[in-house]
Amino acid sequence: MQAVDGRIALATTKGRAILLTLCAVAFLDFVDASITNVALPHIRDALGFSVQGLQWVPSGYLLTYGGFMLLGGRLADLLGRRRVLIAGTVLVGLSSLVGGFAGSAAVFVGARLAQGLGAALMLPSALAMLTTTFTAAKDRRTALGVWGAVAGLSSAAGILLGGILAEGPGWRWVMFVNPIACLLIIPAVLAALPAGRSRGLGSGFDALGGALLTGGMLLLVFALVKAPDQGWDAPATWLELAGAAVLLTGFVRNERLVAKPILPLDIFKVRGLAAANVTGLIGFGGMLAMFFFLTLYMQYVLGYRPVAAGAAYLPLTFGVGISSGVGAKLMERFGSRATVSAGAVIAAAGLLLLARVPVGGSYVSDILPGILLMSLGIGPVFVGVSSAANAGVAPDRAGLAAAIMTSTQQVGGGLGLAVLSAVGTARTTHLLAAGAAAGAASAGGIRWALFVGGLFALCAAVVALRLPDIREPAGEAQAGDARPEPATAESR
Secondary structure (H helix, E strand, C coil): CCCHHHCCCCCCHHHHHHHHHHHHHHHHHHHHHHCCCCCHHHHHHHHCCCCCHHHHHHHHHHHHHHHCHHHHHHHHHHHCHHHHHHHHHHHHHHHHHHHHCCCCHHHHHHHHHHHHHHHHHHHHHHHHHHHHHCCCHHHHHHHHHHHHHHHHHHHHHHHHHHHHHHHCCCCCHHHHHHHHHHHHHHHHHHHHCCCCCCCCHHHCCCHHHHHHHHHHHHHHHHHHHHHHHHCCCCHHHHHHHHHHHHHHHHHHHHHHHCCCCCCCHHHHHCCCHHHHHHHHHHHHHHHCHHHHHHHHHHHHHCCCCHHHHHHCCHHHHHHHHHHHHHHHHHHHHHHHHHHHHHHHHHHHHHHHHHCCCCCCCCHHHHHHHHHHHHHHHHHHHHHHHHHHHHCCCCHHHHHHHHHHHHHHHHHHHHHHHHHHHHHHHHHHHHHHHCCCCHHHHHHHHHHHHHHHHHHHHHHHHHHHHHCCCCCCCCCCCCHHHHCCCCCCCCCC
């Protein structure tokens, strides 16, 4: 397991095995966020969901995933990343099994909440191990390129897989597929990843900070999820947002006072971390919402069956895989600032093109060009912000930095979906009141939502100009390269 100077080269068999295992973990977590989308009609009919309650099938996962992400990252740094990763994987597998056998809506939503918690333990552990294992600049950039490709294509793959399972063996298999995947992942994790050592909760776990942070994040994500349904101007929405603000303000105050905070605020002094997170928050707020609205358009306006709606994303899946690798190469030549900005502009162009979809649209002329442009933009954005957010972060804080980045993207996705849903719903309601047919009104709302998503992506392109210009000059290494971990460190 040990390598020269505490490093593992990506070109070695061990290095490739580690990368493959970590990407399998990421694929499982990202797929779970979208795999239920096209199966929702089947789930609603089988378990008797109300129209309002059905939103908790995708949103329940997002709630605990985003709410516990930062806590999961800190626990990974303290208790050992492999240990926390395995615990999360077991939780995902068991909760998926419960969801697959669920006989009521409440049990199914509970299973989705537990799935999100498991993913919140898995993902920051995996990303932290990736960034601290491959410390050579070129290896890290290549590894992040592969990770970005997996992250980008998994959302589309989840929709396709969900459609195939829902129309094939049945909707319950969108849950049953997870325990099978977990049984394959756990042995791979044990074989490929170093065990590391645990510092224990007593070495720096801030219980009050953890409670304030998790409570604030849960309430914030809950408010964003509920806002489109109960209304942005509803008293309940304002109370939820105010409660989240109070808890998070208390958390910041606590972190300034305690000796060993769960989130050391000085981590944001790391050059590029704040700009990368703001870029991800805004950019993915617009880009990830595209899957929701475009799937609605294909199923409810064009009448696509679940498998057809999922298959429509195949070009995007392959495109993101290619563009993530290209984005990693572009960073070496042009730096992260230009790469992320250009990627966000291309993604925005794709969203604005999709915002022109008509009622009786054609896949080839009205959908395919937009998703191809999107696929070219998403990869460089994901790779660029991940690299910028992790550059210069000390190894013992890698789990925390990874959790901040991932949590920001999840909150951005939730915020984007909430805002775009409000925009789309308002437009659809207006068109229906004006006498438009249901299909035309739905298409009109979806167009407005996608247009605003494109504006989000353009704003991200502007914010990305504040990123540090990370690249690999000849003969030089990243800041992180000068700090190889000692042989006993788990993230080696």
